[in-house]
Amino acid sequence: MGHQILKTSRLKKLLDRAMPIILSLGVFLAVATVAGLIIDVVSSGWHRLSPGLLTNYASANPAEAGLRSAFLGTIYTVGLSAIICIPLSIATALYLTEFSGTGRLSSILRYNIANLAGVPSIIFGVVGLGFLVYGLGMGRSIIAGAFTLAILTLPLVTVTCIEAINTVPDDLRLGAYALGATKLQVAAHVLLPRALPMMLTGGILGISRAIGEAAPILVISGLLFIREDPVSLFDIFTVMPLQLFNWISRPQMAFRELASAGIIVLLLLLLGLNAAAIVLRHRLTRRLT
Amino acid sequence: MIAETVARSIRRRRQQNKIFTFLFMSSAMVATVTLVIIYATLIYESIGFFQHVNVFEFLTGVKWTPLFEEKNFGVLPIFNATLITSAIAIALAAPAGLASAIFLSEYASMNVRSVVKPVIETLAGIPTVVYGYFALYFLTPEFLRQIIPGLGIHNALATGLMIGVLILPIVASISDDALLAVPADLRFGAYALGARKIDVVMRIAVPAALSGIAASIILAFARAMGETMIAAIAGGFRPVLTSDVRQAMETMTAYIAQVATGDAPHGTVEYQSLFAVGLFLLIITALLNFVGLRVVKRWAIKY
Amino acid sequence: MDSNYILPSFNNPHEMKIANILVGVALVVGLLGGYFAGVSMGGAATTQTVTVGGGATITITQTQTVGGEATVTITRTQTITQAQQTIPGELSGTITIDGSSTVYPLTEAAAEDFMKKYPKVSITVGISGTGGGFKRFVVGETDINDASRPILKAEAETATKNGITWIEVPVAIDGLVVVVNRANTWVDCFTITELKELWKPDSNVRTWKDLRNEWPDEPITLYGPGPDSGTFDYFTERVVGKLKASRTDYIASEDDNVLVAGVEGERNALGYFGYAYYPEARDRIRAVPVKDDLKPGSQCIEPSDATVATYQYPLSRPLFIYVNEQQWRQKPELRAFVIHYVRNGADIAHRVAYTPLPTKYYEAAAILLEADLYGGLYQLSQIHWHDAGPH
Numbered sequence: 005m006g007h008q009i010l011k012t013s014r015l016k017k018l019l020d021r022a023m024p025i026i027l028s029l030g031v032f033l034a035v036a037t038v039a040g041l042i043i044d045v046v047s048s049g050w051h052r053l054s055p056g057l058l059t060n061y062a063s064a065n066p067a068e069a070g071l072r073s074a075f076l077g078t079i080y081t082v083g084l085s086a087i088i089c090i091p092l093s094i095a096t097a098l099y100l101t102e103f104s105g106t107g108r109l110s111s112i113l114r115y116n117i118a119n120l121a122g123v124p125s126i127i128f129g130v131v132g133l134g135f136l137v138y139g140l141g142m143g144r145s146i147i148a149g150a151f152t153l154a155i156l157t158l159p160l161v162t163v164t165c166i167e168a169i170n171t172v173p174d175d176l177r178l179g180a181y182a183l184g185a186t187k188l189q190v191a192a193h194v195l196l197p198r199a200l201p202m203m204l205t206g207g208i209l210g211i212s213r214a215i216g217e218a219a220p221i222l223v224i225s226g227l228l229f230i231r232e233d234p235v236s237l238f239d240i241f242t243v244m245p246l247q248l249f250n251w252i253s254r255p256q257m258a259f260r261e262l263a264s265a266g267i268i269v270l271l272l273l274l275l276g277l278n279a280a281a282i283v284l285r286h287r288l289t290r291r292l293t
Numbered sequence: 294m295i296a297e298t299v300a301r302s303i304r305r306r307r308q309q310n311k312i313f314t315f316l317f318m319s320s321a322m323v324a325t326v327t328l329v330i331i332y333a334t335l336i337y338e339s340i341g342f343f344q345h346v347n348v349f350e351f352l353t354g355v356k357w358t359p360l361f362e363e364k365n366f367g368v369l370p371i372f373n374a375t376l377i378t379s380a381i382a383i384a385l386a387a388p389a390g391l392a393s394a395i396f397l398s399e400y401a402s403m404n405v406r407s408v409v410k411p412v413i414e415t416l417a418g419i420p421t422v423v424y425g426y427f428a429l430y431f432l433t434p435e436f437l438r439q440i441i442p443g444l445g446i447h448n449a450l451a452t453g454l455m456i457g458v459l460i461l462p463i464v465a466s467i468s469d470d471a472l473l474a475v476p477a478d479l480r481f482g483a484y485a486l487g488a489r490k491i492d493v494v495m496r497i498a499v500p501a502a503l504s505g506i507a508a509s510i511i512l513a514f515a516r517a518m519g520e521t522m523i524a525a526i527a528g529g530f531r532p533v534l535t536s537d538v539r540q541a542m543e544t545m546t547a548y549i550a551q552v553a554t555g556d557a558p559h560g561t562v563e564y565q566s567l568f569a570v571g572l573f574l575l576i577i578t579a580l581l582n583f584v585g586l587r588v589v590k591r592w593a594i595k596y
Numbered sequence: 597m598d599s600n601y602i603l604p605s606f607n608n609p610h611e612m613k614i615a616n617i618l619v620g621v622a623l624v625v626g627l628l629g630g631y632f633a634g635v636s637m638g639g640a641a642t643t644q645t646v647t648v649g650g651g652a653t654i655t656i657t658q659t660q661t662v663g664g665e666a667t668v669t670i671t672r673t674q675t676i677t678q679a680q681q682t683i684p685g686e687l688s689g690t691i692t693i694d695g696s697s698t699v700y701p702l703t704e705a706a707a708e709d710f711m712k713k714y715p716k717v718s719i720t721v722g723i724s725g726t727g728g729g730f731k732r733f734v735v736g737e738t739d740i741n742d743a744s745r746p747i748l749k750a751e752a753e754t755a756t757k758n759g760i761t762w763i764e765v766p767v768a769i770d771g772l773v774v775v776v777n778r779a780n781t782w783v784d785c786f787t788i789t790e791l792k793e794l795w796k797p798d799s800n801v802r803t804w805k806d807l808r809n810e811w812p813d814e815p816i817t818l819y820g821p822g823p824d825s826g827t828f829d830y831f832t833e834r835v836v837g838k839l840k841a842s843r844t845d846y847i848a849s850e851d852d853n854v855l856v857a858g859v860e861g862e863r864n865a866l867g868y869f870g871y872a873y874y875p876e877a878r879d880r881i882r883a884v885p886v887k888d889d890l891k892p893g894s895q896c897i898e899p900s901d902a903t904v905a906t907y908q909y910p911l912s913r914p915l916f917i918y919v920n921e922q923q924w925r926q927k928p929e930l931r932a933f934v935i936h937y938v939r940n941g942a943d944i945a946h947r948v949a950y951t952p953l954p955t956k957y958y959e960a961a962a963i964l965l966e967a968d969l970y971g972g973l974y975q976l977s978q979i980h981w982h983d984a985g986p987h
Contacts, residue, residue, distance in 0.1 A: 226694070
């Protein structure tokens, strides 16, 4: 009897020690995949990296081809979608946490946000094409793409904003109410300032997602060869993932290398955004506490 | 005099409150309105579709060839492909994601955590096109084909694995939050009773956080089912009903992508089929989400 | 002979008919010979005389001699009306192009050249696929549709219903190559009938032995374009005999690189795709010669630039652009672009590693387009298509 307990103890001791190592295998898998991807992409594309990659237009000649239109298209479309999405998400989050109860309406709204998160990205494109491009007559324009991307990233950013608001300690909220503040004042002076860092993270996560989404734009704008800069919101456009998609499908090896270089640019952009999010989060948190 | 000023300012503030409540509520409604528009579009076109195709045949048929000359409309092949790739994805993401979450919340130091957590979040940020081509041109030929003979260039295994990597952060992130929310008292109580760390983690923390963990897995599964580009690029466009993961199989989302970007003219049954498939997928995802929310509510342990 | 050809002024489209051209010489476009026996110009000579106005006359004589050689002679007489040399300087406007992914590289190169010459013209080229492009073309959304097959009857009807008329311009030649793995040593040649047996719907062919007894009894893995592409349309029409009629258990991809990689990786693989992708993949896979056994006296022909361009290779097909006729009349920049495209067709094709049509065709077509005589360019490249729209 005592012997058995001792035995279990030893096994458990072993497991206990080994646990962190076993668990970190999960992390290792994730990191290894990203590392493998990056190594593969960098090795095949790094010699094609040059300033020309960003300043040249698309071309039939790989030596002259670049991402200019796609890069600008991405910036305009994703930028506009962020301008639409972030305020909308903050307002939605505020409503669901402060301005409504836990009643029927609130839970239906939450359920719908979760559902919106589960809609396949291509369906956003198809509905966007029918409703925005043709229905509302926006044409295959930046603004149609921006609205579609905004709705696509809405659930993600909203949920993050809700979480952000929930991290504000109750005492602060209740204290403010006790002093006679209205909901609006609490929201503006107590909640928003403290929740802002995490909300910004959410916004940046949404932007990262929107930059990489090819499917909806593929339906709305299609694969396009454009050799000019977009000027107005109603211009046609293309985005970086689609330009890469275009290059990868060509027979010439040179174009496929160009695609790898383009992927490097895209990954650097995303990395930069993520880093900015972390820095912003730190800065703002430190300032508040 | 003072009472009047106060009364006026209170009235103003109440009005502001009402206006802003209305504004915020409208914002919250956007999600619902969008869903309504999406469903309306899908249902409208699906009605047209089901005038040509029998619902029973759609739900039970085993051949899916709407784009070929000889048309069959059984959705089972592409539904099966979606299920298989999603199952492979979650088989990868659930254990690995949960392991990462436990590691991050229970074992990692602040320094390690501040490095590892962003790295995991980066996984979700990589464009799905990149994942798709990585699976097609690297994972399958250089890696998988060495271990598994007879693996097609398009195959469900690579697709599932890649989607798994994509959704891993969902499981990891939400489970991490759930584990962190478990009160310290519970843990300390266990330690005080002489439990080892492994006991605290596996027998106290994880069960306490179970509803959050379950919700994360359900959310991740729904996301896996809705993933389009990886399935289209790495899974291919061959609709076939099989359980052999070494083969190419077209998922529902890949089919939608194929038709949406393809040649089928508006108003034809081929084009309408994409809406029917989309509606089918949405309904299943909605059901999953509904079950998920219920599960979270029921299993949530209130502290 | 035809050098120093100066384009007419584009300020007034109608003036072009009364062309201020500084050519006083009759141009003779020579022999378009060597065409394979698919020619059906009728046995006798047909002569067509058109008066362009302003004293210019164009005579087109087509004769077919015995032995399958065709002769098309185009004589054009211009009288010098004014000694005004006009070179188009300022062209501006927008041209919207969409359509086939096969024709896209050609149009892309042509558009890039043109935009470098005329920076104020903005050209965008989409890749929605031949059918997807036609979808937009027949409702007037695009000015040009790139097409890897002729317009279908259904598409033509929709266009007519919407009041859209078009100009059909062949721009290059493509072929469909049937490829096998490098380790495949037994296949020497395929006949069209064998390919039909292999690819038809409900085909019973599973192994090589099912096609020919002396071939191995091993299962074939099939690769091909998806049903949503012009290449697929052409192959099913030409080989199986009915549009979009094909077995469905093959590995489909719109990306020809994937098909190459697939065939390269499996010993028993067989695939088909456009010839344009073959030169780059030559050392990775093997193209099989094809024999059109429905045509008496035909041989196994290996696909090459020469055999494809002259239609000797049985699975050759022309690549087209379809131009919106109303826009042709209204937009000088569109007209200039199309003429530029055709005139430089051979050069453009070479630059993007495609197979050009014979040089004489481009010269003749450019001349005809400039004179707004654009019917019959299809006949000029001579091929048949039974499910296509009116010709």
